[in-house]
Amino acid sequence: MLNLTPKALSPSPFLFNPILAKTLNPNPNTRFTAIPNQFPHQNCKSEYRTERGLEFETGETFFRHESATGRDLGVLAASLYKRSKGQLRVLDALCGCGIRSLRYLVGAEADFVLANDANDEYRSIISENLSRAVPRGFGDERRWSVTHFDANRAMAECYVQREFFDFIDVDSFGSDSSFLRSAMNALKLDGLIYATSTDGYTSGGHRPHQSLAAYGAYVRPMPYSNEIGLRMLIGGAVREASVLGYRVTPLFSYYSYHGPVFRVMLRLNRGKLVDDRHYGFIGYCHHCGNSQAFSWNELGRIRCPCTDSKVSGPRYVVSGPLWAGPLHDAAYLTEMLNLAEQWAWVGSGTGADLEKLLKQMIDESDPKLPFGYIKLDEVASRAKINSPPLRIMMDTLHKEGYAASRSHIASNAIKTNCPMAECMRIAKNLRHSLPC
Known part of the structure; x- marks a missing residue:
C-alpha cells in the first residue's frame, strides 16, 4: 500500500469522508470575485481566462478553450447526479490547471473534489484556481484536495483505501483504455465515468492492431470513422466492465473535431449487458x-x-x-437540456451552440436510427449529381416514411434507416424538382 505523506507533495485526501458543505450559488453564470493570491508564483507564460463566470489561470498546463462544451456537458451530468442522489464526490484524474475541478465544485455543487495531476509543478496553479471560489476547508468540512500521482495510481489508492467516488472524469490524451478499469474500481455503483479518447487515427481504421490492443476491437476504415471512435471507446468500457462483473450504459456520446476528442458519459452498474446485440x-x-x-x-x-x-x-x-447500441439516452439528454435552460446557458438568444448540440443528440437517439451516418457528398458521388440541400433531403426522407436526423459528428451528414440506393433515388428526384 502506498504511504501518502507530506513528502508525497500533498496531504492525503483519503483519510476523511467529506459531508455536505454550505451550498454555493447554483447559477453558473454568476461572476465570482478572485481572492488574494495565496500561492504566488512567477510564470510569464501564464494566462487568465474566464469560463461560465469563473476566473482561472492556465499557467504552463495544456488547455483548450474549445473543450468548454465538453466541460459544460460534464457539469450538467454531475449536477443531475447531485440532484438525484443528494451528494457528489468527484475525482478529476488528470486535472491540468484544475478548471474542470473548479467547475464541478461551483457549477455542480460537488461536496468534495479530488484534483489529481501527475505533474507536481502544477500544484500552485491548481490550488490557486480552486481557492479563488471555494475555500479548501479542514477535516470533514474539506471541499477539495490536490494530489500529484499517475492517474492509475491515484484511482488504485482510492480503491485500496475504500474511498469511492460518484463521478470520475478521465480527460486523457490518446487512448483512455489504460484508465478504464482503475476508474471502475474507484467508482460507486450507479456512478458516472466521463471517459475520453483523442486517438482519431486509430478510430479511422489506420492502426487496427493498435485498436485491438487498446480496446479489444479490430477497426477497419469506414466512412463514419468518428462515430466508430465513440463506439470503440464504449466497447472497450463494456469489455473492462464485464471482467469486473459490471455493465456500463452510455448516457451521451460527444465528438468534437478539435483534437479530435471523443467523450462518453457512462453509468456503471452490477450485472451483465441488458442486450448482447449492442x-x-x-x-x-x-x-x-x-x-x-x-x-x-x-x-x-x-x-x-x-x-x-x-x-x-x-x-x-x-x-x-x-x-452497436444507442449512443445517447434521450430522456437523460432532455434533463440536461432543461437544466441548461434553468441556468440560462441556452435560450433567449444565448448558448446557441450548446442548445443545438443537445437537441441534435436527442434527435440522434431515435431508436429507429441505426449506427453510422451518411454524408450527402457520398450520396451525390454515387448518384453522379450535385449534393442536395440537407434540410430538403431530410424532409423528403420523413415524407417517405424514413427516420432521419442530423449528425452532431459531421455537419453534412444524416443518420437514417434509408438504404443508400433509396437515398440516391431521392437525391436524383430532388435534382429535377429543385430550381437550378
Missing part, C-alpha cells in the same frame, strides 16, 4: 454503401445483401467488437 460487429460494403450489425453467433455468416458471396476482398470490411 456489443458485436459492424460491417460496411463499399459496393452498395450500406452497413449492418452482426452478433457473435453470426460470425462466419457475414455477407452483404447486395451479393450472395461471403465476405471477401476489400469491398466489404468488418470492425469489432464494438458498441
